[in-house]
Amino acid sequence: MNLRQTARITIAGSAILLIAGCSTNEPSRPTASSSAPMTTSAAPQxxxxxxxxxxxxxxxxxxxxxxxxxxxxxxxxxxxxxxxxxxxxxxxxxxxxxxxxxxxxxxxxxxxxxxxxxxxxxxxxxxxxxxxxxxxxxxxxxxxxxxxxxxxxxxxxxxxxxxxxxxxxxxxxxxxxxxxxxxxxx
The missing domain is CATH 3.10.450.50 (Nuclear Transport Factor 2; Chain: A,)
Structure with a gap:
């Protein structure tokens, strides 16, 4: 598995977790932001x-x-x-x-x-x-x-x-x- 495939799996997994955590009775639709990689920045020490x-x-x-x-x-x-x-x-x-x-x-x-x-x-x-x-x-x-x-x-x-x-x-x-x-x- 190359780096690009790993990144896609990580992004897809993050999107699934995000959608599941915000579930409603209506089916969710992917948005532009759900396909973007999530970045976290640690608070400065x-x-x-x-x-x-x-x-x-x-x-x-x-x-x-x-x-x-x-x-x-x-x-x-x-x-x-x-x-x-x-x-x-x-x-x-x-x-x-x-x-x-x-x-x-x-x-x-x-x-x-x-x-x-x-x-x-x-x-x-x-x-x-x-x-x-x-x-x-x-x-x-x-x-x-x-x-x-x-x-x-x-x-x-x-x-x-x-x-x-x-x-x-x-x-x-x-x-x-x-x-x-x-x-x-x-």
């Missing part, structure tokens, strides 16, 4: 949903920070969307220092996050993310004349972050650490 939402928050934090860094706006309302606690303080302080020193940042970071841990797996509350972020095209410049600031070249850096589920169900980065240029190769 809590860890899969949490992983997607935490990763989106992590990437959102970097995007929000890059947007605010174009003017060194340490008070940007965007910053609280995906970051909180120590992560938000770190971002705000860094942007304030750039503002104070007359610096802005041009370009965007490139991120490649990988989930390292999901805790607890059955009902996730904390996601650990590792990243090999690339700041090659995300550099600081003097706001007054547009000249590059003397803070060294960008490059690939190891980043670790904790993303936690908030009381309202949203996911936010609570802390992150960025290592020196050259600290990752992947």
């Amino acid at each position: 809590p860890s899969d949903v949490a992983t997607q939402q935490a990763t989106a928050a992590y990437l959102g934090m970097w995007s929000d920070m890059a947007d605010a860094a174009t003017t060194s706006d340490w008070q940007s309302p965007k910053l609280v969307r995906n970051a909180t606690a120590e992560a938000l303080q770190t971002i705000s302080r860094s942007l304030y220092a750039d503002h104070y020193n007359g610096l802005v940042t041009k370009g965007r970071p490139l991120n490649h996050p990988r989930v390292q841990a999901v805790e607890p797996p059955a009902d996730p509350k904390t996601i650990t993310i590792a990243d090999c972020g690339d700041s090659t095209n995300w550099l600081k410049y003097r706001a007054d004349n547009g000249q590059p600031a003397d803070d060294g070249p960008g490059g690939r850096r190891q980043i670790e972050a904790l993303v936690k589920k908030a009381v309202d169900g949203s996911w936010k980065v609570t802390t992150f650490a960025v290592h020196e240029v050259g600290s990752c190769s992947g």
Whole structure:
């Protein structure tokens, strides 16, 4: 028996079970949907949903920070969307220092996050993310004349972050650490 014959038998058997389960006193007529294969999709696992939402928050934090860094706006309302606690303080302080020193940042970071841990797996509350972020095209410049600031070249850096589920169900980065240029190769 080939695969096509097996599929026909499976479809026919499913249709018979469907018709028998919905029997009435009237003879049933096949419909277009009774000849189509039935597909079932398993509900997504809590860890899969949490992983997607935490990763989106992590990437959102970097995007929000890059947007605010174009003017060194340490008070940007965007910053609280995906970051909180120590992560938000770190971002705000860094942007304030750039503002104070007359610096802005041009370009965007490139991120490649990988989930390292999901805790607890059955009902996730904390996601650990590792990243090999690339700041090659995300550099600081003097706001007054547009000249590059003397803070060294960008490059690939190891980043670790904790993303936690908030009381309202949203996911936010609570802390992150960025290592020196050259600290990752992947």
